[in-house]
Amino acid sequence: MSDFWCDKKVLVTGHTGFKGSWLCLWLTSLGAEVTGFARIPPTTPSLFDLARVGTGMTSLIGDVQDFAQVKKVVTDYRPEIVIHMAAQPLVRYSYQNPIETYATNVMGTVNVLEAVRMTDSVKVVVNVTTDKCYDNKEWCWGYREDEPMGGFDPYSNSKGCAELVTASYRNSFFNPADFAKHGVAIASARAGNVIGGGDWAEDRLIPDIMASCLKNTDVTVRNPHAIRPWQHVLEPLSGYLTLAQALYEQPTCFAEAWNFGPNDMDVKPVQWISDYILAKWGNGLSSLLDQNPQPHEATFLKLDCAKAKARLAWQPQWTLSLALDSIVAWYQAYQAGADMRDVTLSQIQSYPFNHS
Ligand SMILES: NC(=O)c1ccc[n+]([C@@H]2O[C@H](COP(=O)([O-])OP(=O)(O)OC[C@H]3O[C@@H](n4cnc5c(N)ncnc54)[C@H](O)[C@@H]3O)[C@@H](O)[C@H]2O)c1
Numbered sequence: 523m524s525d526f527w528c529d530k531k532v533l534v535t536g537h538t539g540f541k542g543s544w545l546c547l548w549l550t551s552l553g554a555e556v557t558g559f560a561r562i563p564p565t566t567p568s569l570f571d572l573a574r575v576g577t578g579m580t581s582l583i584g585d586v587q588d589f590a591q592v593k594k595v596v597t598d599y600r601p602e603i604v605i606h607m608a609a610q611p612l613v614r615y616s617y618q619n620p621i622e623t624y625a626t627n628v629m630g631t632v633n634v635l636e637a638v639r640m641t642d643s644v645k646v647v648v649n650v651t652t653d654k655c656y657d658n659k660e661w662c663w664g665y666r667e668d669e670p671m672g673g674f675d676p677y678s679n680s681k682g683c684a685e686l687v688t689a690s691y692r693n694s695f696f697n698p699a700d701f702a703k704h705g706v707a708i709a710s711a712r713a714g715n716v717i718g719g720g721d722w723a724e725d726r727l728i729p730d731i732m733a734s735c736l737k738n739t740d741v742t743v744r745n746p747h748a749i750r751p752w753q754h755v756l757e758p759l760s761g762y763l764t765l766a767q768a769l770y771e772q773p774t775c776f777a778e779a780w781n782f783g784p785n786d787m788d789v790k791p792v793q794w795i796s797d798y799i800l801a802k803w804g805n806g807l808s809s810l811l812d813q814n815p816q817p818h819e820a821t822f823l824k825l826d827c828a829k830a831k832a833r834l835a836w837q838p839q840w841t842l843s844l845a846l847d848s849i850v851a852w853y854q855a856y857q858a859g860a861d862m863r864d865v866t867l868s869q870i871q872s873y874p875f876n877h878s
Contacts, residue, residue: 523847526554530594533599535586535634536560536607537579540721541571541650543761544607547863548870550578557599559584559592560608564803569720572862586630593637600643603766607650608633609681614725616677617817626724627680628687638706638806646769647696647708648762649688653751653825654678655712664826665711667779674818680830685779686711694762698774707773709736709765713758714751714825717845719852721755727792731799732853736809741800741809746793749822753784754845756873757838763875764836778836780868783825791829795846839874848872 527568532549535556536542538653544707549556556579563570570576580599584591606619610616616623631649638644656665657672671686673679687711692698696706717859719726734741761782768776830836840848848869855865 523554523850525553526770527763527836529598530554531604533601533604534557534558534607534751536609537575538568538570538583538727539607539611540718540723541570541716541755542607543573543575543720543767544866544870545574545607545759547573547704547866548756548759548763551867556580556743557595557601558582559586559595559874560642561585563721564667567722569862569866572720572856573787573866587625587632588855589633589636593745594635596641596644596721598856602643603646603770604634604638604644605650605762605766606631609650611652611679612723612725612817613654613675613677614817616680617676620676624680625677625684626685627666628675631684632688635687635708637694639691642705643818644692644706646766647706648766648769649684649708649710650762651681651685651710651712651814652678653714653781655682655685655710658823660822662822662824663780664824666782666826667829679694683876689779692777696777698777701774707769707777709777710779710780711758711760711762711765711771712779714753714826715761715848716753716758716832718750718839719849719856719869720862727795728799728849731796732849735799735803735805736853736857738752738805738807740807741796742812743792743809744816745819746791746796746809748792748819749789749824750792751783751789751823751825752795752842752845753788753838754840754848757784757840758782760839760873760875761830762835764834768834774826777835780838781825781827781829784829784838784842786824788838796845798846799850
């Protein structure tokens with residue numbers, strides 16, 4: 523990675539969210555000149571506020587559904603690299619709010635790519651989608667990048683649509699064959715179930731467990747047998763950084779879709795995660811089964827990451843146990859009133875990556 527990120531002008535959409543906050547802290551610590559564009563933090567508390575993420579970067583509050591706003595940000599700040607993460611990212615919320623989910627996730631992506639098309643500063647775009655974009659066959663094999671898009675619920679489907687939008691913009695406007703004319707390399711990145719300190723989103727496993735631990739109450743688990751590709755937030759973020767650098771340095775070689783998921787041994791059921799965290803937290807708390815009827819969620823989901831390993835030399839660095847240990851340490855530090863910017867930055871520094 524060397525000093526690639528030093529002084530690079532980077533636009534991160536969704537910087538007030540969980541992943542965006544980690545990414546902006548990481549990028550600013552690497553010396554990048556970061557502009558963020560997003561709605562206000564989606565939760566209270568938020569990692570964005572606790573870790574004072576807006577310090578040392580330009581933080582702009584706005585809506586990706588509004589093309590004029592997005593275009594103004596890209597035109598005014600002239601980023602070289604755009605990492606698009608702003609989204610409505612919750613499956614259960616998407617059942618209640620499908621219009622908002624599609625408007626943000628699909629038209630928001632169109633607006634960002636269209637704004638990029640109308641400026642000449644941008645060299646690289648990484649569009650962040652999800653493992654849920656695939657047509658889920660509930661089989662035991664990991665999905666490869668060239669498998670069909672799908673998505674049962676509005677969130678998953680909106681991300682499948684965002685992938686198709688990205689592919690269309692690449693074919694139509696940012697085609698690698700015509701790179702000399704447009705100068706833009708565009709790729710998409712599909713991560714697994716991302717976990718880490720500082721997530722307070724509704725109806726996500728780790729925030730639900732940690733909220734119970736902080737209140738010292740038993741945990742209610744919804745789908746104990748659902749199997750997911752869990753990974754610490756720094757894993758996919760290292761994938762996005764690696765991919766963005768590769769696109770910048772060899773623009774015609776990497777402009778495609780990429781999976782960044784965990785190793786097979788870390789694809790575990792919900793109950794395993796809950797048991798591990800409760801044992802680590804150590805107050806004798808138990809998990810209880812939520813008996814209420816639940817909307818459809820995939821039971822089995824796994825990514826095949828052979829391509830990123832072979833061609834980007836990217837691979838997961840932390841085992842699931844190490845990831846969960848760091849999460850428990852993060853929330854225990856929060857409970858003890860520690861400075862969460864320092865705690866988060868020190869976890870970033872401890873992640874094996876070239877931080878120079
Ligand atoms: N957390 C996960 O497990 C996971 C897994 C795979 C992919 N992803 C993807 O990663 C990205 C970030 O997810 P997250 O977990 O940090 O979510 P989050 O809810 O914590 O953050 C979402 C961000 O998007 C912003 N946003 C939402 N609607 C917006 C709008 N209309 N205009 C502008 N900004 C808007 C929010 O303000 C926030 O900054 C999303 O694209 C999500 O789909 C997340």
